[in-house]
Amino acid sequence: MKVVKFGGSSVANGEQIEKVVNIIRADAERRVIVVSAPGKRTDEDVKVTDLLLKYAHLILSYAPVDNIIAEIMARYAQIAHRFGVVGELVAIRKTLVDLPQHQYPNSEYLIAAFTAHGEKLNALLITAVLNKSGVAARYVDPREAGILVTDEPRNARILSQSYAQIAQLSTTEILVVPGFFGYTKAGCIATFARGGSDITGSILARGLQADLYENFTDVDAIYTANPHVVVNPVPIAKITYREMRELAYAGFSVFHDEALIPAIEGRIHVNIKNTNHPDLPGTLIVPESEMELTTSVTGIASSNHFIALYLHRYLLNKEFGFTLKILNILYRYGVSYEHMPSGIDDLTIIFDSNQLDNETMELIATAIQAEVVPDTLQWVPDYAIIMVVGEGLSQYIGTLERIIAPLAASNVGLQMINKGASRISIMIGVHESEADLAVQQIYASFFSNVGKKVAI
Missing domain, CATH: 3.30.2130.10 (VC0802-like)
Incomplete structure (x- = not known):
């Protein structure tokens, strides 16, 4: 069984989500899908998470919010119209409008709840898209999955007791889980660090003892150096957990450095792949014991x-x-x-x-x-x-x-x-x-x- 995570660029619009549907159809082992909020469609675009962050700050400053709600809705509407699931937009709009009415312990928890809804609403919409496309899927909220986190509203960490509940999840149908957030013991939404959908995928892969955690992004592989700095750097076929941790810490943004910890603890292999070229092998992240040394520098x-x-x-x-x-x-x-x-x-x-x-x-x-x-x-x-x-x-x-x-x-x-x-x-x-x-x-x-x- 595989846990598969799709990053923001992979779910940025209807065209990209169509690729996601095809990737899921192509492999029956892909049973748990973790999705990000819609990311940038162009370099000048704005991520939905950033739009929700702006929405939260407007609420905190008692400013008008109709325009920002309309801007967020437009992103989900493009996806819904492409797949003929426009009925989902009513519930999405109601959720967005109702967000300020909830009680939050403080402004940090309010911001966490608002920004988490980029993933939550996208997961609900993608579940509808999959079912419409003939792929039996079910939305699973992180609360149902058992993702309990620490009381740090915008920099939460997983609590170890979560894994026992995650292990009970049935994967007889495809599960669609929003990334980036969990719930505190008090029932409040708390988010991981930015890029935290990688963390959610890794947590689920460990809890379910997946055979592989596939992380789909917008690059063919992890490279030996930043392609914006070095022209056509050599791609890395295989890399160890700790090599990836060191490189991610120092600037390799393809995979969140904290996301490796659950995978390391569960000894889950991680495969970084490209949504746009899913047949390429990508980069495999493995334990040190499975790496044969062929060079001094990775x-x-x-x-x-x-x-x-x-x-x-x-x-x-x-x-x-x-x-x-x-x-x-x-x-x-x-x-x-x-x-x-x-x-x-x-x-x-x-x-x-x-x-x-x-x-x-x-x-x-x-x-x-x-x-x-x-x-x-x-x-x-x-x-x-x-x-x-x-x-x-x-x-x-x-x-x-x-x-x-x-x-x-x-x-x-x-x-x-x-x-x-x-x-x-x-x-x-x-x-x-x-x-x-x-x-x-x-x-x-x-x-x-x-x-x-x-x-x-």
Whole structure:
């Protein structure tokens, strides 16, 4: 039995959903379907989730909402008209209009409930489309499926007791489940992080002990580097769980990094495939024990959503509790750090810039200056992290030289270099303006067929 998830681009309009119907028909093993909210149809388009987020903010600011409801309805109407299920639009509109009438614990839960309805309404509509097309299907709400989550309205995590209830689901007919959200024990909707439909699919695959979790998106495979940075990078036929986790964290957006955790726990194989080219093999994500090493590097990723705080103080390494003071300050302001490379007199703290604003940055710097008294303290906003990832990194000699030499030849300055604790990644800090060049040079060093499209 297979659990299949379709991303936002795969269900963006009626034309794409027709491909989804054909994919489901093509394989009788595809019994559980997880769907996202309709995504962008063009680069200039707006995702339905973002329209619902705007709707929530309009409600919170007591602004008129007729136009935004009409815009959301138009997206579902296009799908409904294509498949002749226009009767579903009455219930969809009523659900949207009624959303502000519900009671929510706070504004965060309101936003979570509004944005979750992109998936919920699309799953209901796709269920009707499947039945209209002669495919017996049933909508299953995450509450019925048993997807219980933590009390974090917009960054929820699955509760372990959910898996026992998920295991009881019958797949005698095709089940259509909305992704992205679950329910707290109090019965409130809470969403996973953005891109969380991947997480829902992985949770269901683990709970049902699926033979395979197929994740359909809009690319033929996962590539060794970002195709927007490297021309025609080599596709990856097979990758391990932890390689994928490292690359997803560092910028590979094809698959949500948190989504791998349930699959890892259940040892479920994951297959990334293209809705537009479903017959291509895509990329298979497997346990480390099933990977045969053929190269030192599997992929190269970069991300610019980092910011660093650099501090210098002589004899830093001799002072007891120095790092503890800093960690207590970060805890006080509710900020987590990503990495903390250090030397005998220097320390760099790397943060995800998405969790910082100017006020928080100033408060943290002021507190560190007062309590730690560094000789130098400065924020480094122009910061990017590059991850070079591969199960073979620890097995092949000379890998680090092959990474650093082309960067030196291209005058790319290294702000930081750190061998990951997992032993399968090397992390490099560079100026944001040099990140793309660095990726291109490292790629050229490890993949001889630069510029060639290679079949999987």
